[in-house]
Amino acid sequence: MIVTRGISFTNFFVASSALCFQVFVLYPWHKQLDDDFKKLQNEHLKVLRTIERFHGGAEKRLAQINAPHHHIRHHELRHVDIHTAMNAPLALRLASRLAARPCACAPRPLLTLGITPLSLLRPSASPSSLRPVSRIDIAALRFASHRTRTERARRSPSLPAPSKPTPSIARPATLTGAEREPIRYTDFNRPTNPPSGDTSDAPPPPPPPPSPTExxxxxxxxxxxxxxxxxxxxxxxxxxxxxxxxxxxxxxxxxxxxxxxxxxxxxxxxxxxxxxxxxxxxxxxxxxxxxxxxxxxxxxxxxxxxxxxxxxxxxxxxxxxxxxxxxxxxxxxxxxxxxxxxxxxxxxxxxxxxxxxxxxxxxxxxxxxxxxxxxxxxxxxxxxxxxxxxxxxxxxxxxxxxxxxxxxxxxxxxxxxxxxxxxxxxxxxxxxxxxxxxxxxxxxxxxxxxxxxxxxxxxxxxxxxxxxxxxxxxxxxxxxxxxxxxxxxxxxxxxxxxxxxxxxxxxxxxxxxxx
Incomplete structure (x- = not known):
């Protein structure tokens, strides 16, 4: 009887402790996670709306350009699109990158490879009614952004990078055990021998002319x-x-x-x-x-x-x-x-x-x-x-x-x-x-x-x-x-x-x- 009562008391204590931990610790933590998840989902939806607004303005401009009376040719349209993408604000380019990647806060079945996330924000229109954003457009946008960023980073230094001196190998002085000697490097280029060989017969340089004071x-x-x-x-x-x-x-x-x-x-x-x-x-x-x-x-x-x-x-x-x-x-x-x-x-x-x-x-x-x-x-x-x-x-x-x-x-x-x-x-x-x-x-x-x-x-x-x-x-x-x-x-x-x-x-x- 004593053992049975001890086990029952122990089970009651463990169950009570688990219940208190779940009520006072796990429940507030889960509630905070739910709030954070909702905030992140709302921010992601705002970014998607911004991208849709940007692409909607681009579609209207393309429709005006494709009019019969316009004089711009097709190869010029592509140049205009790339130039527009290069001049786009940095926030929009970052948002486009974020939209091209799957988000943890969105349902995974909705983010298929063939459907753009922009169509999910337009319930009145079906996904097929909008012009799909292909991966080629996103790649061109990424290339333009990377090209602009690379040129800006290249022009940033005000002085040219210092050229490192090319080390020269000092040959060993003796032939015996030369293959065992470590290679010694110097921080300067060893002057090469003149093609003539012996320079002992070369005349010395002329002295400088005397100054007016002298x-x-x-x-x-x-x-x-x-x-x-x-x-x-x-x-x-x-x-x-x-x-x-x-x-x-x-x-x-x-x-x-x-x-x-x-x-x-x-x-x-x-x-x-x-x-x-x-x-x-x-x-x-x-x-x-x-x-x-x-x-x-x-x-x-x-x-x-x-x-x-x-x-x-x-x-x-x-x-x-x-x-x-x-x-x-x-x-x-x-x-x-x-x-x-x-x-x-x-x-x-x-x-x-x-x-x-x-x-x-x-x-x-x-x-x-x-x-x-x-x-x-x-x-x-x-x-x-x-x-x-x-x-x-x-x-x-x-x-x-x-x-x-x-x-x-x-x-x-x-x-x-x-x-x-x-x-x-x-x-x-x-x-x-x-x-x-x-x-x-x-x-x-x-x-x-x-x-x-x-x-x-x-x-x-x-x-x-x-x-x-x-x-x-x-x-x-x-x-x-x-x-x-x-x-x-x-x-x-x-x-x-x-x-x-x-x-x-x-x-x-x-x-x-x-x-």
Whole structure:
């Protein structure tokens, strides 16, 4: 009895649970499925009505076209039909596709292969009364839609597709075990061998023609170098004249006075500069009532004394250093300002550098009131070798100071170093980051660092009373270059490529990048 009651209670519980599941779960689910099925069937019927309306308008148009009085031929009708199908809206074409396929919500026996679904929506007319839509029309519509869609997809990219490089096979290097080696592909086409085979005898391509800037630079270097060489050859005139007129019978002193000294004085008068002689030529001593020489000076010598010394060199090493310096600075100046301005810059910096020596001598030299003859006599008397021979002792500090300042006042000066210092100062202002490679120094130095180092070295040399180099002429040339840039070259418009290069260098500097 206990087992029977347990089984009966279990059956009752299972039956109750199944009933509750069917009532509360399955019934709402079936009801929702029925509602969805009805909605889908209604939407399908709406699509079929739309297709029928479209085909009805097409039938009326075909009836008008088939009239006897119409002039369009039959092959043109087919073109019109296809064109109309191509211009049909996308919704109608999709609806036509949907109508051509069986629908799950319609009864399957009604969708036979030989009957169109459009006839099912017209109860007043039999299926045979309507023109059946054949599969050929649907295929033409599908072809037109696919053709239009394909062309639209083909025209969509704005850029051509990138062409993939054709891989080439790299042959194995050895023949032993070559069939076991894997094939190696590269992402580039291996260049084919030329048909001629050996190309070692082929001539190299010609070099590119020189640019206008390079041609102008060559003209500048040749012109200045020719003037340097011509004046340097003139400096050999005294020696050549004395050698040509020398003889065993004539004494050497007479030959020197007659043939050598005139050439030497001519060179000193035209190709050298001395503050004492310049003051005499300009009439400074005569205006101040100071003793001066009685020799007459032409107006031409008063002008050329500030110009010709910038081109003259009396020693070979001096000429070589200045020529190499001019050759290094010429490309920069010609590229920035052109041939004519670069030549004018050299002339002005050299002339102004020599001219600025006069106020420096007037302000800093205590012996500026002495004439050329008096200062030269005292300069020779205070020489260290003369003092050692006369006193058997080294010269004192006062004697060294006197000898240095007397030499600055009466010694002849010459050379193009002042003009080169001026050009270097202009380059340091315009493009301070440019690199220069100095002879015998393997490290490139910026033009600004080089300019500051040379000016500092000349200041130290002037403080140490060094007479080997014309420190005052170098410094005045640098000052002349800076003033020339401030008063004139600052307003000159540089070429576009130079401006672009300078702007890129400035941007790299602001970004902390190295040149």
């Amino acid at each position: 041609q102008a630079t060559s003209r500048f270097v040749l012109l200045i170098g020719f003037i340097y060489g011509a004046i340097y050859l003139l400096s050999w005139a005294p020696q050549l004249s004395g050698y040509a007129h020398s003889s065993d019978t004539a004494p050497a002193q007479e030959t020197f006075v007659k043939y050598v000294k005139p050439w030497h004085e001519w060179l000193m008068r035209w190709f050298t500069f001395s503050p004492s002689i310049a003051f005499e030529r300009l009439g400074f001593y005569a205006a101040q009532g100071l003793p001066a020489s009685d020799s007459e000076h032409s107006f031409l010598t008063k002008i050329t004394q500030f110009i010709l010394p910038a081109f003259s060199h009396m020693e070979m090493w001096h000429l070589a250093f200045n020529f190499f310096g001019m050759q290094a600075l010429a490309p920069t100046m010609v590229r920035y300002y052109g041939f004519n301005r670069a030549l004018l810059v050299y002339l002005l910096t050299g002339t102004l550098g020599i001219l600025f020596i006069l106020p420096i001598d007037r302000l800093l030299n205590p012996y500026t009131e002495l004439s050329a003859a008096a200062s030269t006599t005292r300069y020779l008397a205070t020489d260290s070798r003369v003092i050692r021979e006369r006193t058997k002792a080294l010269p004192t500090k006062a004697q060294t100071e006197e000898h240095f300042f007397l030499g600055q006042h009466c010694r002849p000066m010459l050379g193009g170093s002042g003009a080169l210092y001026g050009m270097l100062g202009i380059a340091a202002i315009v493009n301070p980051g440019a690199k220069f490679q100095i002879m015998f120094i393997p490290v490139a130095i910026s033009v600004r660092t080089l300019f500051m180092a040379l000016c500092a070295g000349n200041l130290v040399g002037y403080g140490l009373r060094n007479e080997t180099f014309g420190t005052v002429g170098h410094l005045t040339g640098a000052v002349a270059g800076v003033l020339l840039w401030a008063l004139w070259l600052r307003r000159v418009r540089l070429p576009q490529e130079v401006q672009r290069q300078l702007m890129m260098r400035l941007r790299r500097k602001h970004l902390g990048l190295s040149d």
